[in-house]
Amino acid sequence: MTAEVREVDLVVIGAGAVGENVADRAVQGGLETVIVEGELVGGECSYWACMPSKALLRPVQVLSAAQALPGVSVGGGLDVPAVLRRRDAITHDWNDQSQVDWLDSAGIGLVRGHGRLSGEREVTVTAAGGGTVVLRARHAVALVTGSTPVIPDIPGLREAKPWTSREATSAKSVPKSLAILGGGVIAVEMATAFRALGAAVTVIAKEGLLGTVEPFAAERVTAALHAQGVEILTHATTTRVERTDGDVLLETDKGTIAAAELLVATGRRPNTADLGLESIGLDPAERLATDDTLLVDGFDWLYAVGDVNGRALLTHQGKYQARAAGDVIAARAKGRPVDDAPWGAHVATADHGAVPQVVFTDPEVASVGPTADQARAQGKRIRVVDYDLGWVAGSSIARDDYQGAARMIVDEDRGVMIGATFVGPEVAELVQTATTAIVGEVPLDRLWHAVPAYPTVSEIWLRLLEGYGRPASA
Numbered sequence: 001m002t003a004e005v006r007e008v009d010l011v012v013i014g015a016g017a018v019g020e021n022v023a024d025r026a027v028q029g030g031l032e033t034v035i036v037e038g039e040l041v042g043g044e045c046s047y048w049a050c051m052p053s054k055a056l057l058r059p060v061q062v063l064s065a066a067q068a069l070p071g072v073s074v075g076g077g078l079d080v081p082a083v084l085r086r087r088d089a090i091t092h093d094w095n096d097q098s099q100v101d102w103l104d105s106a107g108i109g110l111v112r113g114h115g116r117l118s119g120e121r122e123v124t125v126t127a128a129g130g131g132t133v134v135l136r137a138r139h140a141v142a143l144v145t146g147s148t149p150v151i152p153d154i155p156g157l158r159e160a161k162p163w164t165s166r167e168a169t170s171a172k173s174v175p176k177s178l179a180i181l182g183g184g185v186i187a188v189e190m191a192t193a194f195r196a197l198g199a200a201v202t203v204i205a206k207e208g209l210l211g212t213v214e215p216f217a218a219e220r221v222t223a224a225l226h227a228q229g230v231e232i233l234t235h236a237t238t239t240r241v242e243r244t245d246g247d248v249l250l251e252t253d254k255g256t257i258a259a260a261e262l263l264v265a266t267g268r269r270p271n272t273a274d275l276g277l278e279s280i281g282l283d284p285a286e287r288l289a290t291d292d293t294l295l296v297d298g299f300d301w302l303y304a305v306g307d308v309n310g311r312a313l314l315t316h317q318g319k320y321q322a323r324a325a326g327d328v329i330a331a332r333a334k335g336r337p338v339d340d341a342p343w344g345a346h347v348a349t350a351d352h353g354a355v356p357q358v359v360f361t362d363p364e365v366a367s368v369g370p371t372a373d374q375a376r377a378q379g380k381r382i383r384v385v386d387y388d389l390g391w392v393a394g395s396s397i398a399r400d401d402y403q404g405a406a407r408m409i410v411d412e413d414r415g416v417m418i419g420a421t422f423v424g425p426e427v428a429e430l431v432q433t434a435t436t437a438i439v440g441e442v443p444l445d446r447l448w449h450a451v452p453a454y455p456t457v458s459e460i461w462l463r464l465l466e467g468y469g470r471p472a473s474a
């Protein structure tokens with residue numbers, strides 16, 4: 001049987017949030033675009049990552065805030081079945097029809113199946129039923145295939161059929177006990193959620209927890225998890241795993257842990273396997289390095305956007321790259337000017353120093369830019385300003401037991417902020433102000449004129465500036 005052959009301007013492989021945005025911008029730029037998806041349109045974030053995990057965590061934070069306010073009656077705490085039902089509603093019961101409808105309304109063609117490069121500007125899609133479609137791109141192919149969990153090479157681990165983030169975020173019930181291998185963002189978020197939902201949780205981490213954020217923030221999250229009843233083994237080596245009739249057993253150098261389920265959250269790697277990269281001379285084991293327009297090094301038609309390029313494994317940052325990539329693909333195809341100078345419309349400059357991230361634990365960690373140690377390692381002459389978030393008037397109104405901390409990092413040579421970290425209850429919304437100031441390179445002298453409303457937690461900005469010093473008295 002001969003395969004159907006279609007020619008379009010742009011082929012996007014992967015219809016996660018990032019692929020959808022690449023396709024949308026390209027269509028708006030005038031390109032005929034087809035997107036290829038092997039599973040659900042909407043990708044990891046919608047069904048097994050950001051959205052369901054935050055749906056599990058939000059009730060935990062609301063309950064914690066209510067419990068901290070005398071006069072607010074919280075009754076019986078969390079209603080677990082109702083929390084799981086709301087999570088199911090947020091994932092549309094793992095049905096992608098609404099996203100398929102959106103693709104249709106945006107003028108993006110959809111081909112369902114597994115896409116593989118089969119030559120220059122050519123993608124062959126194999127449908128679940130076995131039929132194939134060959135898609136030839138007049139201009140470009142964008143690889144937007146996301147990432148996949150890393151399962152460490154520990155004897156017995158794979159055979160024990162552990163949960164990955166997919167099973168954790170889509171769990172239909174809460175296990176009596178949950179062991180979590182890993183100490184990163186997924187480990188601490190899922191420990192927070194499952195502990196509050198009633199599981200006995202043990203975290204087994206190779207190093208400390210949250211190694212990529214400021215140590216003072218990681219320490220507060222670790223202490224809070226302890227206080228919430230989570231067992232934490234840090235600097236632990238797991239040597240063997242076994243699933244018995246009832247439990248999963250983990251042998252570690254700190255003792256044996258038994259739990260009803262085991263979640264592996266030890267990092268993710270780009271989805272480059274089985275993508276046909278060999279057909280164009282690329283090694284699937286190597287990182288897909290790109291320039292700031294997301295063009296893969298050595299090609300003028302191949303782009304890699306989102307998790308697959310390893311620049312920043314975050315939905316918002318991938319979508320930011322997607323807007324640049326979709327627009328630049330269209331500009332290059334149509335012969336329009338390309339704006340690829342730093343901070344231009346067609347580049348993802350912010351990936352290098354202004355990536356915001358929120359860890360939705362209780363307390364939350366919200367950060368952007370380098371940590372103090374990272375900034376020093378980059379050779380920057382910095383000044384660090386710290387302040388106790390609990391001393392701000394807005395935080396004493398927010399809750400009685402408010403505890404938190406904030407740090408601003410100033411580049412002394414330029415007189416601008418380059419990094420900020422907040423740890424405390426519901427600090428997520430504070431980070432956008434910092435991101436705006438960093439990207440806008442707003443001089444600290446001018447920031448004094450951005451007056452935070454009283455009594456909000458945002459008054460932390462005034463306190464950080466006071467800690468740095470008034471321009472006149474400098």
Ligand SMILES: Cc1cc2nc3c(=O)[nH]c(=O)nc-3n(C[C@H](O)[C@H](O)[C@H](O)COP(=O)(O)OP(=O)(O)OC[C@H]3O[C@@H](n4cnc5c(N)ncnc54)[C@H](O)[C@@H]3O)c2cc1C
Pocket residue numbers: 013014015016017018019036037038039040041042043044045048049050051053054113114115116144145146147165169186271274275305306307308312313314315316317318
């Ligand atoms: C538990 C968890 C929680 C997270 N929480 C957050 C959060 O709160 N905030 C945040 O910003 N980020 C969060 N992330 C990260 C976020 O989910 C990713 O950064 C984001 O999903 C990346 O989007 P993407 O489109 O690049 O990849 P994906 O969402 O993985 O989409 C890739 C798509 O490509 C498809 N695909 C892959 N290969 C092929 C192929 N060969 N042919 C056809 N289709 C293919 C896949 O089926 C998938 O639909 C979280 C991640 C996890 C695991």
Ligand SMILES: NC(=O)c1ccc[n+]([C@@H]2O[C@H](COP(=O)([O-])OP(=O)(O)OC[C@H]3O[C@@H](n4cnc5c(N)ncnc54)[C@H](O)[C@@H]3O)[C@@H](O)[C@H]2O)c1
Pocket residue numbers: 152181182183184185186187189204205206207208209210211238265266267268312313314357358359360
């Ligand atoms: N709120 C958010 O923004 C959010 C939430 C979840 C996930 N994510 C994204 O998903 C990505 C993946 O998350 P993740 O938590 O899997 O990875 P991660 O890279 O954040 O953390 C991996 C952790 O696993 C530990 N580890 C590695 N091997 C181990 C082993 N054998 N035993 C015990 N611990 C081991 C590491 O020391 C590290 O602490 C993150 O990079 C993040 O960007 C973001």
